[in-house]
Amino acid sequence: xxxxxxxxxxxxxxxxxxxxxxxxxxxxxxxxxxxxxxxxxxxxxxxxxxxxxxxxxxxxxxxxxxxxxxxxxxxxxxxxxxxxxxxxxxx
Numbered sequence: 001x002x003x004x005x006x007x008x009x010x011x012x013x014x015x016x017x018x019x020x021x022x023x024x025x026x027x028x029x030x031x032x033x034x035x036x037x038x039x040x041x042x043x044x045x046x047x048x049x050x051x052x053x054x055x056x057x058x059x060x061x062x063x064x065x066x067x068x069x070x071x072x073x074x075x076x077x078x079x080x081x082x083x084x085x086x087x088x089x090x091x
Contacts, residue, residue, distance in 0.1 A: 031065065037074065046075060046087040 031037065039054065040046060052062040066087055069075045075087045 031069065040069075040075070041089040043089070045078070046089065047084060 036055070040051070043050060043054070046066060048059050048062040048066060051057075051066060052059045055062070057065075063085075066075065066085065070077055070087065074090060076090050078086045078088050080086055
């Protein structure tokens with residue numbers, strides 16, 4: 001009885017296809033191109049996680065990007081603390 005259960009588990013493991021890991025970029029994308037800024041302006045709120053998901057970059061790179069855009073005056077800090085910051089695009 002127990003042997004049958006072990007064989008069944010082994011078969012299930014063999015059938016399951018391994019998930020592919022999604023590689024994310026480490027470098028901050030080029031913000032000089034207007035295409036990226038247009039995409040950011042379409043987003044309602046800008047959080048590091050939302051930007052990282054949209055542009056397939058790491059969250060740390062997204063944080064750096066948002067801080068750089070804020071210093072350039074292209075986005076504005078709405079709210080935040082030491083864990084997360086929420087930005088919005090300047091009209």
